[in-house]
Amino acid sequence: MDHGTVAIYDQRGLTWAATHATAGRRAEAASFADRVAPGALRLDMGCGAGRYLPHLGTPAVALDASAVMLAACRDTVPDALYIQADVEHLPFARHAVGGAWSWMTHLHVPRVRLPLALWDLHRALAVGAPFAIQLLEGTHEGHDLPGDELGGRFMAGWTPPRLVDVVTGAGFDIEPGSVVVSGDELRLRARRARTLADTVRPGMRLLVCGVNPSLYSADAGVGYGRPGNRFWPAALASGIVTRDRDPLDAVTRHGVGMTDFVKRATRTAAEVTHDEYRQGFARVGRLVEWLAPGAVCFVGLSGWRSAVNPKAVAGLQPESIGGRPAYLMPSTSGLNARTTVGQLAEHLAAAAAVADASGAG
Secondary structure (H helix, E strand, O other): OOHHHHHHHHHHHHHHHHHOOOOOOHHHHHHHHHHOOOOOOEEEEOOOOOOOHHHOOOOEEEEEOOHHHHHHHHHHOOOOEEEEOEOOEOOOOOOOEOEEEEEOOHHHOOHHHHHHHHHHHHHHEOOOOEEEEEEEEOOOEEOOOOOOOOOOOOEEEEOHHHHHHHHHHOOEEEOOOOOEEEOOEEEEEEEEOOOOOOEOOOOOOEEEEEOOOEHHHHHHOOOOOOOOOOHHHHHHHHOOOOOOOOHHHHHHHHOEEEEEOOOOOEOOHHHOOHHHHHHHHHHHHHHHHHHOOOOEEEEOOHHHHHHOOOOOOOEEEEEEEOOEEEEEEOOOOOOOOOOOHHHHHHHHHHHHHHHHHHOOO
């Protein structure tokens, strides 16, 4: 999160906390606690001085980037586990956390960095774990929010549609009716789905879009993770990545992001419905328009044929998506034996060439 904002909390956060000690939404915190599995760790992300921690149940982990606020929280609830860390870099093993509470914390993360922050949270949460988040509603982003009581804090506002897209792309199922705007606050409830989270960021060279995750890949936490899938061997052969089955390295070092038409994981792509393709294509289009990668490479013909052009063939498409070029390539599944790894690598290299010619937005 924004380091200058952490320094402000170190310097003046306790004064702010003292004047807001009785404010907040404790009933929401108690409701969240009831949805966490008994005995599972529940994470207070940006615990501050401990306004919500006593209401989140046990066992609890209090996390904050500010050492001063963390110490004050420990005085309030001495029997929790305390960790000084950044919400964008969580120090937890995969599936180690049973629920996450983020109340006016992720608003200190720039909007374009929230997808990867939520990817990290998805990694740390157990399947089915509840997630509650409250942010600033609106379009403001910067250090100059009018009325900021501490002054100088970085804050990023969100509109409901954009937040829903990002949380959905991060691999969460949003609870029906939970998206609420109250004054200048926007909140929602979700659960960590058995699926993959997007690995996306601004300045991507190429965005790779699959049809939907397999159950194997969802459980492994890596797209195209099954040993018989040829995506990663082809990607390595094409030179667009240098590490096998490492989507985070792909996006952070090489600008190769990953998403899917449909987030629901299935045994086969044949289980995906036309309506899911249509809705997923719309979400991916909004993602592309927002982050503007050089191009989008769609892996597998079925999604594009269902949502865009039933007669499409592999190669650069006449249609664009989100204002960026679209390249369509054959499936990398081992079931598609007629297409070799070398041919798949040629398609990925061609898609990257299209992206380089277009340039990231």
